[in-house]
Amino acid sequence: MDISSFLIRVIFLVIPGVVTSLLYRSLRGRIKRPDWEAYLEILVFSLITYCVAGVFFWVFSDHGFTALQALYDDKLPIDTQVVREIVGSAIAGVPIAFVASYFDQYKVINRTGKWLRATRRFGDEDVWDYLHRSPNVIWVCVRDHKVDLAYYGWVEAYSDPYKARELLLRDARVFRNSTGVHLYDSTGI
Numbered sequence: 001m002d003i004s005s006f007l008i009r010v011i012f013l014v015i016p017g018v019v020t021s022l023l024y025r026s027l028r029g030r031i032k033r034p035d036w037e038a039y040l041e042i043l044v045f046s047l048i049t050y051c052v053a054g055v056f057f058w059v060f061s062d063h064g065f066t067a068l069q070a071l072y073d074d075k076l077p078i079d080t081q082v083v084r085e086i087v088g089s090a091i092a093g094v095p096i097a098f099v100a101s102y103f104d105q106y107k108v109i110n111r112t113g114k115w116l117r118a119t120r121r122f123g124d125e126d127v128w129d130y131l132h133r134s135p136n137v138i139w140v141c142v143r144d145h146k147v148d149l150a151y152y153g154w155v156e157a158y159s160d161p162y163k164a165r166e167l168l169l170r171d172a173r174v175f176r177n178s179t180g181v182h183l184y185d186s187t188g189i
Helices: 003-013 015-028 035-060 080-105 108-115 127-133
Strands: 139-144 149-158 167-176 182-188
Touching (some): 003 015, 003 080, 015 035, 015 080, 035 080, 080 108, 149 182
Antiparallel strands (some): 139 149, 149 167, 167 182
16 A cells, blocks of 8 residues: 555545544634644544444344455455445434533533542632633622722633633623722623
């Protein structure tokens, strides 16, 4: 097998991992990570999708599952059966991305680790994310020392980690920070 044939086979075989990774990232939000972690994520998602799809093809098909053989067997053509398995694996990646997003959103790994007393980490990217994901935090007081203002309101929306920090406060009350004097109310700031 020459290098170009191998490369083409690898590109075809990582399509389900790329699809799953893209969907997972859109559900989870984009987080800055090193390139090698993104490649590893695609590889892991590819393997998981092929395992899940392989079980379905093994149970419901008389052909078995041959897509992964196309990676190392250059005599195996990338025919309609292999393409069907790749597409089936990409479709299997959709629920896998949702499950992975659920695990990330609800910090299942960290909660399990805390329950086993293996960690004390809360699992969010930073305290900003932890605070805004908490169901107990609704009303906040934000102080802007540069302009001597304090804002009290409920958080409707906030920015993702690794971006400029933004808040959308509703039913906000604005005070002079230094004196505590009420200045005005606003439906949104």
